[in-house]
Amino acid sequence: MHNDTLVEIADVAFKYGDRPVLKGINLTARRGQVIAIMGSSGCGKTTLLRLIGGQIKPSQGTVRVAGESVGDLDQAGLYRLRRKMGMLFQFGALFTDISVFDNVAYQLREHTDLPEDAIRDLVLLKLHAVGLRGAAQMMPSELSGGMARRVALARAIALDPQLVMYDEPFAGLDPISLGITGNLIRRLTDTLGLTSLVVTHDVQESLKIVDYVYFVSEGVIVAQGTADEIRNSDLPYVHQFVHGESDGPVPFHYPAAAYADDLRLGGQRA
């Protein structure tokens, strides 16, 4: 393990019941890097984040974050480790009954004994970093999707974590919000010295900001490399994904019985 490695996943497998989701994943993230985990919907990307966050335990292999094996920690140990992590959920997951300010202040109030004046300064600092200091008193229901995502990002970095995980940060955003979110991820990673793990299937936006990419398909890593290596890859799966081709190794049609049989054409081929 490199001494600036923050996340190390070694030979990890995971099953939901009898259905294998991940089969022998190896992944490393170093401090200061933006790492993208890409793959089509349902390939196990979010499951990987949940394993790193300790919400589920691997059925095989180890997940180490900041030197600690996540699967072996008890609840107190896990909660201690999670204070070093931030997570941006797909739709923000803001607490809808409290204001933007209180959302960002939430962890500071829960985990520190800071006076309210200091909390106020810190919250405004974090909101300023995502460009929403002026929205501090708004309620989550008053925010657009992009704004909610940025508030959630401010909340995720409230305790200055070492690792921030992003679950589909670009999903459903307009082009301006898309650019803002991408730049924020890069800028915050560089400024705060974080490690960012971005789960996404937005190739073009993420390739602009990432240092390294892992491609996951059917529970295994099928390709990895820098943004340029991925752009120029001639692996059929990566090529199809990066260029958004509708057919290829990932077929357009979901597996089904023969079309002619489904249409009951009795021996005639469609």
Added chain:
Amino acid sequence: MLTICGWEASVLKQAIENLGNRTIEGVWRIGYATRFVLAILLHSGTAFRRFGLTIREIYFSGVLSLIIILVSGLFVGMVLGLQGYETLQTYGSESALGVLVAMSLVRELGPVVAALLFASRAGSAITAEIGLMKATEQLSAMEMMAVDPMARVVAPRFWAGVISMPLLAALFSAMGILGGYLVGVQLIGVDEGSFWSQMQSAVDFEQDILNGVIKSVVFGIAITAIALFEGYDAPPTAEGVSGATTRTVVMSSLAVLALDFVLTAFMFRGLN
């Protein structure tokens, strides 16, 4: 094809399998719910250490239920006054109207009707809120922020329900007695002195009022535990949350009525 008593064997086998699966699922769910309630008790420290959290929930569960409880109590008391007078005057004992109204409310109607209203008003709201928090990943977000949702969200709501329920039942009974007084004394003309004095001498603090309070505490525990469990266990979809909300109202209403029978059998056995 094999038939048993006119039924095809395969159909019978399927029916028995279904029954078995549903029974196992039911028992499993009861065990899961019991563990959930034990987890609430184990995580209750925060609800008392940071009592502000519980007070906030008392406002949402209790204070916001006041209107429906007070208005219903008044009407139930007024009906009791009318019906009671009709019956009592047949035997020339209309002066005992105060006793009838107070006993009915304090022993039974106060705790039971207030609990049914609480289940519909606050229980359903708790389930919907927790279910939606789960569906919108707010509970997961809390866990990822190293904040335990059992301690921070569930336990304060549980204790708020347990504290609110007896207070609401007492207010329901008080409004009911006022309603009975308005109809019996002010409208019909029953003697005011005998209305209050007979009530005062007949209603026993321990046997009637305290037992009523115990009932409403038990109902509060049952309703809030069911509401929280259903919300926490709801599938994170629109149908999941709506189904859980319906189950809360149905299950907690049935639980209140069943528990009322059991408690009444223990409390008032052999009393006058």
